[in-house]
Amino acid sequence: MSPGEDGLIGIPFPEHSNELLSRLNAQRRTGLLCDLTLTSRGARYPTHRSVMAAVSLYFRRLFGAEEGEEGEEGVGHSCSVCQLDCVSPDALAALLEFAYTATLTIRSSGMREVLKGAQLLGIQCVADACRDILGETETGEDPAEEAERPPSRRKQDRCSVARAVSPVRPVWRSPTAPDTPESGLLPAQGPPGLLLNGGSHWPQEFTHRPEDTPSEEEESAAQGQATPQLGQSQGDGAGGGATAGNGRKRKSQMPQQCPVCQKIIHGAGKLPRHMRTHTGEKPFQCSACGVRFTRNDKLKIHMRKHTGERPYPCPSCPARFLHSYDLKNHLSLHSGDRPFECPLCHKAFAREDHLQRHRKGHSCLELRTRRPRRPAGPHPPGAFVQILEGHGVPVPLLPGARVPYPELLWRSVAEPAGKAPEKPEGGSSPHRSASVTHRAWDEDEEKQDAAGEEEE
DNA sequence: CTGGGGATGGGGCCC
DNA sequence: AGGGCCCCATCCCCA
Numbered sequence: 001m002s003p004g005e006d007g008l009i010g011i012p013f014p015e016h017s018n019e020l021l022s023r024l025n026a027q028r029r030t031g032l033l034c035d036l037t038l039t040s041r042g043a044r045y046p047t048h049r050s051v052m053a054a055v056s057l058y059f060r061r062l063f064g065a066e067e068g069e070e071g072e073e074g075v076g077h078s079c080s081v082c083q084l085d086c087v088s089p090d091a092l093a094a095l096l097e098f099a100y101t102a103t104l105t106i107r108s109s110g111m112r113e114v115l116k117g118a119q120l121l122g123i124q125c126v127a128d129a130c131r132d133i134l135g136e137t138e139t140g141e142d143p144a145e146e147a148e149r150p151p152s153r154r155k156q157d158r159c160s161v162a163r164a165v166s167p168v169r170p171v172w173r174s175p176t177a178p179d180t181p182e183s184g185l186l187p188a189q190g191p192p193g194l195l196l197n198g199g200s201h202w203p204q205e206f207t208h209r210p211e212d213t214p215s216e217e218e219e220s221a222a223q224g225q226a227t228p229q230l231g232q233s234q235g236d237g238a239g240g241g242a243t244a245g246n247g248r249k250r251k252s253q254m255p256q257q258c259p260v261c262q263k264i265i266h267g268a269g270k271l272p273r274h275m276r277t278h279t280g281e282k283p284f285q286c287s288a289c290g291v292r293f294t295r296n297d298k299l300k301i302h303m304r305k306h307t308g309e310r311p312y313p314c315p316s317c318p319a320r321f322l323h324s325y326d327l328k329n330h331l332s333l334h335s336g337d338r339p340f341e342c343p344l345c346h347k348a349f350a351r352e353d354h355l356q357r358h359r360k361g362h363s364c365l366e367l368r369t370r371r372p373r374r375p376a377g378p379h380p381p382g383a384f385v386q387i388l389e390g391h392g393v394p395v396p397l398l399p400g401a402r403v404p405y406p407e408l409l410w411r412s413v414a415e416p417a418g419k420a421p422e423k424p425e426g427g428s429s430p431h432r433s434a435s436v437t438h439r440a441w442d443e444d445e446e447k448q449d450a451a452g453e454e455e456e
Numbered sequence: 457c458t459g460g461g462g463a464t465g466g467g468g469c470c471c
Numbered sequence: 472a473g474g475g476c477c478c479c480a481t482c483c484c485c486a
Contacts, residue, residue, distance in 0.1 A: 333459090
């Protein structure tokens with residue numbers, strides 16, 4: 001195609017932020033490029049000013065990185081060590097870990113210290129998470145501002161203005177004045193809580209994730225709320241009628257938001273289970289081999305290895321399985337069913353994940369020049385986007401391969417209106433997705449046909 | 457590259 | 472409300 005002058009093309013790299021953070025964390029661990037050392041009661045933590053300023057309102061103020069303060073000479077320019085004895089070493093370590101990994105890993109017993117540290121440093125989402133877990137509510141909430149918050153952006157609630165007023169002042173040391181702790185290096189108005197007076201621009205800014213790109217979780221949450229009747233389709237049509245037919249009728253009540261990742265967890269009592277994915281806690285230990293699990297139902301299945309129990313026998317052969325879904329997969333072998341067809345090369349798979357793998361890899365390089373007019377099999381939504389994603393961007397089309405409306409493809413990538421590939425809309429049961437996806441497919445097909453006819 | 461088994465995490469139903 | 476149990480989707484690993 002001729003990119004020419006018809007506008008900008010935005011190619012998203014979803015992994016970039018993770019990789020960036022990961023590399024920054026590696027730099028922190030090795031001390032590379034660290035220009036700030038935090039200390040607490042003798043413990044020293046090398047870190048990066050820019051990261052701390054990005055995650056902490058306190059440091060942002062301190063370094064003059066707050067919006068509109070660029071002109072000022074932030075105190076941080078002359079400081080390389082920040083003594084934070086008011087925050088316990090463990091809490092400080094946890095907060096730093098959070099800053100560089102977006103995951104807070106702490107013991108329950110240390111929660112209060114972390115909360116205190118998060119309040120002091122103006123790391124509001126952590127403070128909120130700790131408060132949630134501790135069952136506390138933030139004091140001094142301004143009902144007026146609360147009412148102003150758009151209800152659809154709950155995530156921002158986590159980033160509300162820090163109002164915690166702390167009497168504790170961190171102590172600064174500078175290489176030039178190592179022994180003059182409070183030598184005017186503190187922000188004029190002290191700790192972050194004191195600095196703030198309800199500045200309304202701050203909640204938007206203070207977040208750990210890009211604001212404009214809806215997260216997976218948000219999307220799924222939004223989807224769940226917008227179309228609850230679709231969300232229950234999980235057991236409806238999973239290939240071959242594996243379900244007993246009674247179906248799962250409705251979302252369970254009480255969806256809860258994870259204070260760490262903001263994901264909406266559905267089902268009463270499921271949040272603690274989810275939280276263990278963040279904390280890494282594995283309270284369920286196998287008495288036979290000592291392997292630990294985050295969930296007791298997983299331990300129970302694990303125990304089948306020791307007992308030799310394989311409760312899912314294949315009716316057609318002697319095979320027995322540990323899991324019901326293994327049997328389900330296995331049964332498709334007997335039936336010969338291959339309901340998952342690659343829309344590019346039409347190769348069929350018995351398992352959806354195998355199709356996904358096939359499409360993600362480079363195994364499917366054969367682009368059809370013309371699709372069947374009304375495909376019999378299911379076709380995932382955003383198939384064209386996946387053409388691009390499957391082969392990297394930009395697309396190294398095979399010689400002779402023809403893609404009508406290439407700009408359409410680019411636009412699909414640049415403006416992923418429906419977050420195409422990760423999770424096929426409305427689940428992935430082939431029968432269900434067929435009805436959902438045919439529309440998108442047909443639209444594309446019409447355009448494609450039109451283009452094709454033009455060429456002909 | 458594909459087939460197959462296993463692991464992990466989320467959701468629904470039930471108690 | 473919390474937890475047990477089950478099913479599901481997805482990912483990883485190995486042959």
